Amino acid sequence: MSVPVITIDGPSASGKGTVAAIVAQRLGFHYLDSGSLYRLLALHARQLDVAWEAEDRLAELAASLPAAFEQGQVWLDGNDASEAIRAEEIGIGASKVAALPAVRAALLQRQRDFAVAPGLVTDGRDMGSVVFPQARVKIFLTASAEERAFRRYKQLIGKGESANLPQIKQDIIDRDTRDAARAVAPLRQEPDAFLLDTTELTIDQAVDTVLRCFGQSQASGV
Numbered sequence: 001m002s003v004p005v006i007t008i009d010g011p012s013a014s015g016k017g018t019v020a021a022i023v024a025q026r027l028g029f030h031y032l033d034s035g036s037l038y039r040l041l042a043l044h045a046r047q048l049d050v051a052w053e054a055e056d057r058l059a060e061l062a063a064s065l066p067a068a069f070e071q072g073q074v075w076l077d078g079n080d081a082s083e084a085i086r087a088e089e090i091g092i093g094a095s096k097v098a099a100l101p102a103v104r105a106a107l108l109q110r111q112r113d114f115a116v117a118p119g120l121v122t123d124g125r126d127m128g129s130v131v132f133p134q135a136r137v138k139i140f141l142t143a144s145a146e147e148r149a150f151r152r153y154k155q156l157i158g159k160g161e162s163a164n165l166p167q168i169k170q171d172i173i174d175r176d177t178r179d180a181a182r183a184v185a186p187l188r189q190e191p192d193a194f195l196l197d198t199t200e201l202t203i204d205q206a207v208d209t210v211l212r213c214f215g216q217s218q219a220s221g222v
């Protein structure tokens with residue numbers, strides 16, 4: 001029997017990472033934040049002075065990316081990169097390197113290797129469409145751009161950082177546009193994905209909805 005996979009795709013700052021991590025914990029499944037791989041690659045390239053447009057070189061770096069996910073942290077070449085990959089600028093770099101087909105191809109098998117027993121919950125942009133097209137449950141998790149910008153704003157303020165709400169909203173819209181317009185693995189809702197709009201939902205309500213979808217898939221033997 002194949003390992004159950006739950007994919008949660010959606011636009012930036014929609015809260016899909018938070019929801020996916022809690023669902024994984026509740027089910028005792030593994031968790032893959034696929035965006036962190038693109039973020040790690042952008043950071044790695046920056047450290048090595050490789051441009052975010054240099055497709056061939058970036059694909060080589062992606063194929064041998066010294067990344068590890070251990071103790072709840074993200075590691076690059078033995079250094080804890082959990083904070084560094086969350087910088088706004090690295091997020092922008094991630095969406096640039098992620099638009100390059102050779103980079104995506106180089107990271108494909110690496111992502112599939114996370115699907116081991118007892119199961120996997122993963123979030124990103126193309127997890128249901130490209131990486132795990134046979135996933136047991138596919139969710140497309142979104143929220144209005146205003147709400148996503150506001151959540152991100154509160155997060156930054158909470159961390160004691162300065163934040164400009166209109167600028168954050170514009171960055172989110174730009175990133176969504178780039179992710180949805182790219183030729184390879186664009187951000188879009190799959191026909192077989194469940195649309196979960198969290199604009200008016202709490203995290204708990206979103207988590208419960210995903211768990212309910214999973215429960216129904218078990219019951220129907222999908």
Ligand code: C5P
Binds near residue numbers: 038096126175179
């Ligand atoms: O989800 P997160 O904001 O961490 O992702 C950073 C960037 O990585 C996204 O803007 C997107 O361009 C890219 N990405 C992707 N495919 C995924 C996950 C992330 O293209 N599965």
